[in-house]
Amino acid sequence: MVEPELIRAAQSGDRDALITLLREIETHVYRTAYYILNNEQDALDAAQEALIRIYTKIGSYEEKAQFKTWIQRIVTNICIDKFRRNKPTVSIDEHDMVFHEKQNVEDEVMSAYAVKDIQAAIDKLPEHHRAVVVLRYLQDFSYNEIADSLDLPLNTVKSYLFRARQQLQTLLHDYQKGGVRG
Amino acid sequence: MNCQEVMELMQRQLDDDLSDSELDVLMSHTRQCPDCAAMFERLQLLSAELTSLPKVIPSYSLVDAIMPQLEQMERFDQLEETVPVVSKVTELTPRRAKRIRKWPSIRVMSGVIAAGIVAGLFLVTYKTDMAPDLKAKMFTASSSDDSAANTAQEAPLRMALKSDQSAEEGAGEVSTETVDVQKNSDVMETDSLNNEETMKDDLPSSIDADSPSGEGTLGGTGSVEEGITAGGTSNSSDGSAGEKEQGDFENTAVPAIISPDGKYGVQAANFKIDVIAQADQSIVFTTPRKNGELLNLVWSADSALLAYEVHVENGAIEKYEIDIATLTEKKAAH
Numbered sequence: 103m104v105e106p107e108l109i110r111a112a113q114s115g116d117r118d119a120l121i122t123l124l125r126e127i128e129t130h131v132y133r134t135a136y137y138i139l140n141n142e143q144d145a146l147d148a149a150q151e152a153l154i155r156i157y158t159k160i161g162s163y164e165e166k167a168q169f170k171t172w173i174q175r176i177v178t179n180i181c182i183d184k185f186r187r188n189k190p191t192v193s194i195d196e197h198d199m200v201f202h203e204k205q206n207v208e209d210e211v212m213s214a215y216a217v218k219d220i221q222a223a224i225d226k227l228p229e230h231h232r233a234v235v236v237l238r239y240l241q242d243f244s245y246n247e248i249a250d251s252l253d254l255p256l257n258t259v260k261s262y263l264f265r266a267r268q269q270l271q272t273l274l275h276d277y278q279k280g281g282v283r284g
Numbered sequence: 285m286n287c288q289e290v291m292e293l294m295q296r297q298l299d300d301d302l303s304d305s306e307l308d309v310l311m312s313h314t315r316q317c318p319d320c321a322a323m324f325e326r327l328q329l330l331s332a333e334l335t336s337l338p339k340v341i342p343s344y345s346l347v348d349a350i351m352p353q354l355e356q357m358e359r360f361d362q363l364e365e366t367v368p369v370v371s372k373v374t375e376l377t378p379r380r381a382k383r384i385r386k387w388p389s390i391r392v393m394s395g396v397i398a399a400g401i402v403a404g405l406f407l408v409t410y411k412t413d414m415a416p417d418l419k420a421k422m423f424t425a426s427s428s429d430d431s432a433a434n435t436a437q438e439a440p441l442r443m444a445l446k447s448d449q450s451a452e453e454g455a456g457e458v459s460t461e462t463v464d465v466q467k468n469s470d471v472m473e474t475d476s477l478n479n480e481e482t483m484k485d486d487l488p489s490s491i492d493a494d495s496p497s498g499e500g501t502l503g504g505t506g507s508v509e510e511g512i513t514a515g516g517t518s519n520s521s522d523g524s525a526g527e528k529e530q531g532d533f534e535n536t537a538v539p540a541i542i543s544p545d546g547k548y549g550v551q552a553a554n555f556k557i558d559v560i561a562q563a564d565q566s567i568v569f570t571t572p573r574k575n576g577e578l579l580n581l582v583w584s585a586d587s588a589l590l591a592y593e594v595h596v597e598n599g600a601i602e603k604y605e606i607d608i609a610t611l612t613e614k615k616a617a618h
Contacts, residue, residue: 132340
């Protein structure tokens with residue numbers, strides 16, 4: 103998404119190139135922050151901090167890594183470390199990952215989930231699970247790219263993503279039933 | 285294949301990670317297992333929803349918002365690049381020391397004066413019963429090291445030690461003094477403050493970059509600092525010479541060095557020395573321009589002669605004497 107020439111120019115001290123580069127990536131940086139933090143103001147703050155860090159650290163980027171995973175690593179680290187909130191998240195491990203939930207197929211209402219319900223459900227995930235989901239769906243990253251961004255083993259990424267989706271499915275299903283209960 | 289294993293196939297299918305054969309296994313299972321079929325449907329729905337989450341964009345340009353910070357960091361970087369040059373000055377090579385004297389003039393002086401006033405007021409107002417931590421706070425506010433508070437408390441002592449000072453200090457000392465004055469700029473006591481102030485008001489030319497000849501008088505104040513930090517011991521060998529001029533030096537408002545009989549004063553500026561009649565403040569004699577720093581202006585006891593030294597760039601020292609009776613100048617014997 104960012105031209106290698108632009109990155110090289112920015113690394114060699116071309117300040118205009120660096121600013122152009124930041125403009126190209128700011129939306130991607132913000133989008134990740136927005137869905138991890140589930141709050142516009144926090145996302146704006148975190149994204150700005152990430153852009154400043156990218157500005158100062160551009161010299162340390164090495165081409166053997168993908169640039170997009172390098173910047174996502176920076177923004178997810180900021181979101182997870184600096185904006186870590188002491189709010190309860192569901193513990194994925196405690197949940198029974200057994201597939202059979204013994205629910206009536208007739209109960210299934212296959213209507214679309216509301217966007218705010220999905221965001222609320224994502225917000226309940228543990229932070230790394232949340233980051234994996236955001237990179238998979240908002241940045242369209244592959245397993246490997248997610249692993250590079252979060253510095254996690256590939257199997258862990260898959261495990262987090264699968265568990266997160268299962269969890270989201272359960273949460274959203276509960277929301278729908280909760281809606282019926284009023 | 286049990287349902288648990290199929291679950292992973294479902295998950296991987298959502299990420300397009302299945303081979304054709306794996307996909308066949310998944311499909312044949314869900315055809316027979318309504319629970320798995322329902323779950324797969326829900327997961328596909330979820331995945332579709334996640335894919336279509338709003339592609340939010342920031343409500344304003346983030347890069348524009350951080351631009352002032354980036355520019356500030358840019359300036360800071362440039363500042364950092366110059367810092368090593370300044371700190372090297374403390375290595376006391378005379379040439380470097382001279383360079384630093386070019387810019388301290390007004391800016392540093394005013395800082396010195398302000399800090400001196402603070403230190404002076406503080407000493408007058410609080411004396412020694414103040415809590416030490418508050419003192420430290422006061423002095424760190426004017427950017428100094430820990431020794432600042434201690435040195436400030438010694439300020440009265442420093443005035444006394446002044447009699448130990450000598451005008452005989454060489455160019456090497458001068459560079460130390462310059463650094464010293466800056467480092468301890470916040471602890472300048474009011475006495476030196478007066479001198480600095482009058483230097484600035486009356487003799488702007490003597491602060492001129494390339495004419496450090498103000499040292500003859502400035503050296504007096506500078507060496508006060510030096511004497512204190514060195515414990516007042518370094519200059520004792522030349523004490524007699526310093527004592528001779530000390531009395532007049534301290535009482536005079538202008539930085540001119542007054543002869544023992546009080547008739548004439550001398551001022552070094554712009555590589556020249558002016559002899560000023562104290563009766564009407566007229567300049568009765570000006571030496572020819574010299575090619576080095578004019579230092580160590582010393583009156584003879586009978587006020588007949590003024591001896592001084594020219595410290596040339598290459599380190600050589602030429603000694604001169606001004607005969608006050610004839611208002612002539614000649615090279616003194618070495």
